[in-house]
Amino acid sequence: MKDLIVVATITAREGNEEVVREALERVVPPSRAEAGCLRYDLNIDLGNHRNHVMLEAWRDEAALAAHEATPHFQALVQAIGGKADIQILKLNQVL
Secondary structure (H helix, E strand, O other): OOOOOEEEEEOOOOOOOHHHHHHHHHHHHHHOOOOEEEEEEEEEOOOOOEEEEEEEEOOOHHHHHHOOOOHHHHHHHHOOOOOOOEEEEEEOOOO
């Protein structure tokens, strides 16, 4: 089975750019340290600094589920709740 790829687009709502960015930056180091994490990269849209894209790769669905249950991920959810719009794509590589 191929790795599970996650593309999360997080768009900070007007006036919440700094809070959202700081919360996203805090979640990266502990997420990268998780056993099932293969990639966890925070990116910013050069055309619109309210848009952040998290590119993730996980060993499998169980690794992603474990990540979503961690205290650092739950803290992120709390910190950006109502302050950002989020779109998540879960992908498997075809070729």
